Amino acid sequence: MVGFLLFPQFAMLSFSSVIEPLRIANRMSGKSLYCWHLMSLDDRALEASNGLPFMPTLAMEDWQELDALILVAGLGTNLIADERLFHWLRKVGRSRRLLGSTSTGSFLLAKAGLLDRKHCTIHWENQASLQEEYPEIIVSNELFEIDQGIMTCSGGTAGLDMMLSLIERQHGSELAKQIAEQCIHPNIRSAHEKQRMSHEARLGVHNSTLIAAIKIMESHIEDPLSCESIAMLVDVSHRQMQRLFKQHFGITPANYYLNFRLEHGDRLLRYTSMPIIDIATATGFSSTSHFSKCYRKFFGISPKERRKT
Incomplete structure (x- = not known):
């Protein structure tokens, strides 16, 4: 069970890139390999950055039903200063569940103290900002990073590559390739490929x-x-x-x-x-x-x- 914690004005492209591979994995395998829930702060409805509304399907207090949690953020994430949220994230982190983020969600993991002395990544536009504010974190230019049970993604379509890497680890390369084919994504990118054009x-x-x-x-x-x-x-x-x-x-x-x-x-x-x-x-x-x-x-x-x- 994967939980997607959505934040106001989250990036739809980032969200689609991390949830769609799971749906396609189920379809291509003919099995229910993955199921998921949507969550939000205070369990309220919210909008993506493109204005589309979303309703949570799981209350935050029921997080123990999850095997993994991915933060899906976007504009204004750096302004969030909710100590209740950071305390909750630390509790999830201590449970040793797989914890991740896409796009600017790395800021929230950093504010909760979950990225100290770990490798992480974030959208290229925010890399210097994250490194300046949290010098104890090792911020890379990777498409995605997986370090000590925490995975971070630079956002956009890089989430697709991160999830394909995760699916390959859990269910093999053949399924990952089938999903990539369905996504018209002929070249599965490694974590080390560049975020930006030359x-x-x-x-x-x-x-x-x-x-x-x-x-x-x-x-x-x-x-x-x-x-x-x-x-x-x-x-x-x-x-x-x-x-x-x-x-x-x-x-x-x-x-x-x-x-x-x-x-x-x-x-x-x-x-x-x-x-x-x-x-x-x-x-x-x-x-x-x-x-x-x-x-x-x-x-x-x-x-x-x-x-x-």
Whole structure:
């Protein structure tokens, strides 16, 4: 029996990706290998992020009927601060049932203290936020992680691959392949495959020097390098690097770098409870006032206003 604990505004794609493989497993095997229940906080109806309503089929107090529990989260999960929920999750964790999450559900497992010193993953957009707020957790870029009875998934269609891996362990590779075929999913991805497209595909850029410079910028957010230093590291002149960024992005390398750091700061504001002064430091700004000034210029609102939205 698998329980899916749904949170308000949960991502439908993430939910479908983890529940549908179980249904198809039953159909392809001709057996009731899996059954499931939907659950919600306070046992109330809720809506997915696309507005579709869902009703729970099992009360949270009846969790002992379950063999596994998967948290299905989405927008706003980082704002949940319900100590009753975290106490309940710790109780489930102590029972040694299989415990998991998809998308931003990793935040909730982290807040409950269930991911300390464990490997976990989360949607790429939230990875840095989770790592900044919970440095004791080993946050990876994997599609999914299974560590000491806790499985975490990056979200989206990666849930399908995580469940196929679980089904393969429990019922063999042949059934997992049959399910993948039914899902028009010809390549079952391993946990180690990347969450994101390559820089070349994502940015529409095929200049190796430019890609190398961008990767250096992305790896030096808290301790930004000068554009002159980056140019030296990729073995071009500063002037040549200026031309490359202008040609492909219409802005200078310095502006590209600044915008990237501000976008990272924006994710920390939206997905963590970190103080703004700590976010300023994590994005390489010398002061909160400097960060706030640059942030307002780029996004049109202040960091404090962003926190209220």
